[in-house]
Amino acid sequence: MAGKALDALKLQERQNRRDLILDAARSLFAKKDFRSVTVRQIAKSAGISIGTLYNYYANLDELFLDIFLKNAESIVRQLDRQAGMETPALKSLCIHYITFLNDNMTFYQMMGHFMLGGTLSSAAAERLDLMMRALMDRIEAGIHAENIESDTRLKAHALFSALNGLMISYAGYPGRTPDDIRKHTTRLAGLIADLFAANPE
Amino acid sequence: MAGKALDALKLQERQNRRDLILDAARSLFAKKDFRSVTVRQIAKSAGISIGTLYNYYANLDELFLDIFLKNAESIVRQLDRQAGMETPALKSLCIHYITFLNDNMTFYQMMGHFMLGGTLSSAAAERLDLMMRALMDRIEAGIHAENIESDTRLKAHALFSALNGLMISYAGYPGRTPDDIRKHTTRLAGLIADLFAANPE
Amino acid sequence: MAGKALDALKLQERQNRRDLILDAARSLFAKKDFRSVTVRQIAKSAGISIGTLYNYYANLDELFLDIFLKNAESIVRQLDRQAGMETPALKSLCIHYITFLNDNMTFYQMMGHFMLGGTLSSAAAERLDLMMRALMDRIEAGIHAENIESDTRLKAHALFSALNGLMISYAGYPGRTPDDIRKHTTRLAGLIADLFAANPE
Amino acid sequence: MAGKALDALKLQERQNRRDLILDAARSLFAKKDFRSVTVRQIAKSAGISIGTLYNYYANLDELFLDIFLKNAESIVRQLDRQAGMETPALKSLCIHYITFLNDNMTFYQMMGHFMLGGTLSSAAAERLDLMMRALMDRIEAGIHAENIESDTRLKAHALFSALNGLMISYAGYPGRTPDDIRKHTTRLAGLIADLFAANPE
DNA sequence: CATGAATGAGCCTTCATTCAT
DNA sequence: AATGAATGAAGGCTCATTCAT
Numbered sequence: 001m002a003g004k005a006l007d008a009l010k011l012q013e014r015q016n017r018r019d020l021i022l023d024a025a026r027s028l029f030a031k032k033d034f035r036s037v038t039v040r041q042i043a044k045s046a047g048i049s050i051g052t053l054y055n056y057y058a059n060l061d062e063l064f065l066d067i068f069l070k071n072a073e074s075i076v077r078q079l080d081r082q083a084g085m086e087t088p089a090l091k092s093l094c095i096h097y098i099t100f101l102n103d104n105m106t107f108y109q110m111m112g113h114f115m116l117g118g119t120l121s122s123a124a125a126e127r128l129d130l131m132m133r134a135l136m137d138r139i140e141a142g143i144h145a146e147n148i149e150s151d152t153r154l155k156a157h158a159l160f161s162a163l164n165g166l167m168i169s170y171a172g173y174p175g176r177t178p179d180d181i182r183k184h185t186t187r188l189a190g191l192i193a194d195l196f197a198a199n200p201e
Numbered sequence: 202m203a204g205k206a207l208d209a210l211k212l213q214e215r216q217n218r219r220d221l222i223l224d225a226a227r228s229l230f231a232k233k234d235f236r237s238v239t240v241r242q243i244a245k246s247a248g249i250s251i252g253t254l255y256n257y258y259a260n261l262d263e264l265f266l267d268i269f270l271k272n273a274e275s276i277v278r279q280l281d282r283q284a285g286m287e288t289p290a291l292k293s294l295c296i297h298y299i300t301f302l303n304d305n306m307t308f309y310q311m312m313g314h315f316m317l318g319g320t321l322s323s324a325a326a327e328r329l330d331l332m333m334r335a336l337m338d339r340i341e342a343g344i345h346a347e348n349i350e351s352d353t354r355l356k357a358h359a360l361f362s363a364l365n366g367l368m369i370s371y372a373g374y375p376g377r378t379p380d381d382i383r384k385h386t387t388r389l390a391g392l393i394a395d396l397f398a399a400n401p402e
Numbered sequence: 403m404a405g406k407a408l409d410a411l412k413l414q415e416r417q418n419r420r421d422l423i424l425d426a427a428r429s430l431f432a433k434k435d436f437r438s439v440t441v442r443q444i445a446k447s448a449g450i451s452i453g454t455l456y457n458y459y460a461n462l463d464e465l466f467l468d469i470f471l472k473n474a475e476s477i478v479r480q481l482d483r484q485a486g487m488e489t490p491a492l493k494s495l496c497i498h499y500i501t502f503l504n505d506n507m508t509f510y511q512m513m514g515h516f517m518l519g520g521t522l523s524s525a526a527a528e529r530l531d532l533m534m535r536a537l538m539d540r541i542e543a544g545i546h547a548e549n550i551e552s553d554t555r556l557k558a559h560a561l562f563s564a565l566n567g568l569m570i571s572y573a574g575y576p577g578r579t580p581d582d583i584r585k586h587t588t589r590l591a592g593l594i595a596d597l598f599a600a601n602p603e
Numbered sequence: 604m605a606g607k608a609l610d611a612l613k614l615q616e617r618q619n620r621r622d623l624i625l626d627a628a629r630s631l632f633a634k635k636d637f638r639s640v641t642v643r644q645i646a647k648s649a650g651i652s653i654g655t656l657y658n659y660y661a662n663l664d665e666l667f668l669d670i671f672l673k674n675a676e677s678i679v680r681q682l683d684r685q686a687g688m689e690t691p692a693l694k695s696l697c698i699h700y701i702t703f704l705n706d707n708m709t710f711y712q713m714m715g716h717f718m719l720g721g722t723l724s725s726a727a728a729e730r731l732d733l734m735m736r737a738l739m740d741r742i743e744a745g746i747h748a749e750n751i752e753s754d755t756r757l758k759a760h761a762l763f764s765a766l767n768g769l770m771i772s773y774a775g776y777p778g779r780t781p782d783d784i785r786k787h788t789t790r791l792a793g794l795i796a797d798l799f800a801a802n803p804e
Numbered sequence: 805c806a807t808g809a810a811t812g813a814g815c816c817t818t819c820a821t822t823c824a825t
Numbered sequence: 826a827a828t829g830a831a832t833g834a835a836g837g838c839t840c841a842t843t844c845a846t
Contacts, residue, residue: 017830033317039816049832054817105317112313112369116306125376151392157370158363158389158396165366168313169358175326188359191352195359195396240841250807252844261841441820451828453823462820507719514715517775518636518708527778553794559772560765560791560798567768570715571760577728590761593754597761597798620809642837652811657838659809 018056021046022067029106034064035113064110065124071107072131075100079138089145091193093138094163098189101167102182108167136160146197155196162192219257222247223268230307235265236314265311266325272308273332276301280339290346292394294339295364299390302368303383309368337361347398356397363393420458423448424469431508436466437515466512467526473509474533477502481540491547493595495540496565500591503569504584510569538562548599557598564594621659624649625670632709637667638716667713668727674710675734678703682741692748696741697766697796698789704770705785711770739763749800758799765795 024046028037039060043050057063078100079093086092101108114120114128140156148155166185173181225247229238240261244251258264279301280294287293302309315321315329341357349356367386374382426448430439441462445452459465480502481495488494503510516522516530542558550557568587575583627649631640642663646653660666681703682696689695704711717723717731743759751758769788776784 014830038814040814050817051819051833052831055830060816109317112317115369115374116310116313116372129374129376154389154392157385158367158392161366161370161389162359162363162393163366164370165362165364166359168316168369169362169365171317173316173330175330184358188355188362191355191359192363195399198396198399239839244808251842252807253805255842256805440818445829452821453828454826456821457826511719514719514771517771517773518712518715531776531778556791556794559787560769560794563768563772563791564761564765564795565768566772567764567766568761570718570771571764571767573719575718577732586760590757590764593757593761594765597801600798600801617809641835643835653838654812654840655810663837 014056018066021048021053021056021063022070025063025067026106029067034106034109061120062124065114065120065128068107068110068114069127069131071104071110072135075104075107076131076134076138079142083138083141084145088193088197090142090197091190093142094159094189094193095186097139097163098166098185099182101163102171102178102185105167105171108164108171111164112168143196148196159192159196163189166192215257218249219267222249222254222257222264223271226264226268227307230268235307235310262321263325266315266321266329269308269311269315270328270332272305272311273336276305276308277332277335277339280343284339284342285346289394289398291343291398292391294343295360295390295394296387298340298364299367299386300383302364303372303379303386306368306372309365309372312365313369344397349397360393360397364390367393416458419450420468423450423455423458423465424472427465427469428508431469436508436511463522464526467516467522467530470509470512470516471529471533473506473512474537477506477509478533478536478540481544485540485543486547490595490599492544492599493592495544496561496591496595497588499541499565500568500587501584503565504573504580504587507569507573510566510573513566514570545598550598561594561598565591568594617659621669624651624656624659624666625673628666628670629709632670637709637712664723665727668717668723668731671710671713671717672730672734674707674713675738678707678710679734679737679741682745686741686744687748691796691800693745693800694793694796696745697762697792700742700766701769701788701792702785704766705774705781705788708770708774711767711774714767715771746799751799762795762799766792769795 021042025037025042028041028045039050039053042063043053046053053063057066075097079096082092082096083089120128136153136156139160140152143152143155143159166188170176170181170185170188176184222243226238226243229242229246240251240254243264244254247254254264258267276298280297283293283297284290321329337354337357340361341353344353344356344360367389371377371386371389372382377385423444427439427444430443430447441452441455444465445455448455455465459468477499481498484494484498485491522530538555538558541562542554545554545557545561568590572578572587572590573583578586624645628640628645631644631648642653642656645666646656649656656666660669678700682699685695685699686692723731739756739759742763743755746755746758746762769791773779773784773788773791779787
């Protein structure tokens with residue numbers, strides 16, 4: 001029993017370390033494109049050696065995936081928290097999500113990285129898939145909340161895509177400030193939500 | 202006057218060279234992710250030296266931008282050609298565009314590159330902006346064709362984003378073949394087009 | 403006196419642990435080149451921690467040397483066992499030895515490691531020297547068995563070298579299977595044995 | 604024609620550079636085990652950058668192979684030069700070869716590296732094979748010179764192995780000076796040569 | 805204009821060994 | 826005695842860009 005408790009402690013300690021590394025990496029991502037962040041920088045920023053970092057993550061992509069999934073969990077939790085509290089439900093959900101993307105560009109960049117270019121291990125691919133489904137569930141729930149009954153999963157896919165598309169289309173638009181971007185994408189998210197909510201069946 | 206003609210000739214010659222390089226790069230992109238293509242490979246594929254390549258392009262990003270814009274021109278031309286020939290107009294346009302993205306993943310990846318991560322010179326940014334506007338004009342025209350009158354530019358933005366989003370959300374989805382992707386994104390594009398065409402004003 | 407017995411027990415226990423580690427390492431060498439085996443792998447394979455391994459061996463080279471010497475003991479025992487049982491004695495001995503080398507490439511690679519590149523402590527060097535002499539004694543005995551009387555130690559050296567040389571010259575020869583190697587080296591070992599047995603004094 | 608001459612010049616220049624790198628590497632090998640020599644050290648010693656080194660050699664193993672083959676060429680030329688000039692021919696050849704090995708331990712270490720552990724490209728394997736055959740031809744010629752007619756190729760293999768074996772068996776023998784080694788291996792080489800020359804058919 | 809050799813900072817990753825617990 | 830996390834120097838290699846010819 002003591003052994004079990006010890007193991008739990010160790011596991012906790014290990015998770016703490018991983019979180020430390022994760023936070024260090026995230027703080028770097030705030031300053032620059034995540035693809036240009038190096039192992040050295042992350043290790044230094046976390047106050048550990050390079051070797052130690054590799055004790056916790058087999059390679060950079062695993063670390064990146066962990067951050068991505070942490071972020072995804074976070075947005076899922078946020079959506080769950082606000083579900084049913086605001087009306088209209090779908091519009092509120094869309095605006096929450098697009099706000100999240102504006103606040104977490106790294107999440108969005110990583111989505112692009114893993115979805116377009118990445119070479120994922122099958123274990124990693126599964127984790128990614130699972131998380132995407134969880135996210136999609138919330139969006140589908142938002143659609144249900146609008147009393148839409150037909151093709152809800154498909155519509156969730158379409159809506160999810162449409163929101164994601166706002167960022168690739170406008171996030172780095174030359175000559176716009178982050179605040180401009182936020183306003184524009186939020187407005188467009190609202191417009192898109194309305195379209196989906198209108199339910200022209 | 203002779204000088205002028207000579208200049209024109211030179212300019213033409215220069216453009217020919219650039220086209221040669223462009224085509225070489227494009228043929229490489231067909232085989233592999235554009236971020237993993239090296240200058241050496243492009244030069245070799247174009248049958249010129251690295252130094253010569255740099256006589257025509259100041260750096261890789263300029264070359265990439267050129268390719269991106271060439272692709273954009275191409276899709277604009279395609280949209281112009283099919284405009285008014287097929288009905289329903291907007292749905293046809295959307296499916297054309299998503300088909301183009303499926304066929305030209307490099308275009309899409311570059312859009313992500315420039316919109317999310319890139320550091321463009323202001324001249325380059327302007328060229329990019331101009332081209333995006335031209336593309337947007339066609340989409341707006343498609344919306345007009347559905348007899349939608351209000352907020353057409355905004356809706357064009359929303360629609361453009363929604364279509365782009367399909368790729369980042371589903372291209373590369375683990376376990377799907379390119380053909381699966383194509384079918385799914387085309388279907389979703391149709392659904393999105395219908396929503397926009399429904400015009401619930 | 404009780405202390406003495408306890409000491410002996412401890413010593414025995416210690417030796418058991420060393421044997422455990424040795425066997426783990428050997429089983430790894432069967433699968434891959436010994437230079438590419440890591441401390442971590444050996445520890446894991448032995449079911450102990452890295453730290454514990456270092457309680458029993460000051461460094462990797464000491465472990466390697468121990469394995470080498472264990473292997474050497476083994477071949478010496480084999481030669482003793484078959485001595486006088488087969489005729490012609492020398493040829494039989496040579497074929498036994500070359501068979502052993504084919505079956506224990508690690509032994510041979512380690513011989514190369516220690517004889518060509520290694521930096522041995524003087525204690526280690528002495529252990530190595532002792533074992534080589536023991537091996538040489540058996541070869542010299544084989545030469546005596548052919549009624550050769552002159553320069554027998556020198557001839558033992560020459561014969562030992564000649565047999566060792568078969569491996570560096572043919573093991574790993576590009577395009578040959580392990581079985582090809584075994585046949586070729588065995589045949590050559592027979593030829594060499596005949597030359598030494600011919601005794602042209 | 605000018606182009607051809609220019610090409611030849613360039614080729615020559617390229618070869619000069621490779622020779623420069625080769626010599627730098629060789630001078631390092633004189634001081635330490637060739638496996639512990641690094642790319643950085645070789646580049647520095649050759650007065651060039653790391654990148655430049657890689658312009659001439661795709662990887663370290665290619666460089667090592669080149670050095671090995673250069674050395675092999677050198678011993679082949681030496682054997683050709685002395686062929687027929689000294690008697691007894693075979694003994695002289697053997698002593699020449701063993702002297703060469705004593706003077707060029709790196710050659711011997713590399714032989715071990717490529718024959719035992721190396722991962723050669725097939726092109727490299729072919730170059731290696733060709734050179735080994737050339738060397739073997741000389742040894743076979745030496746056997747012919749002793750009026751031995753039967754199994755000469757096989758005997759060449761055996762003799763070649765026997766000589767190579769002298770080094771792995773004695774080159775690093777603990778407590779011996781290089782001069783001790785040289786004397787002992789030379790003496791044994793003579794003994795071996797006599798055995799082969801005795802031709803007990 | 806064309807060439808392509810030269811550059812070298814920078815990349816990710818490995819691994820024998822140590823030492824606080 | 827046993828542990829295994831931490832270390833960090835060192836490894837081989839890449840590649841956009843420059844510049845002397």
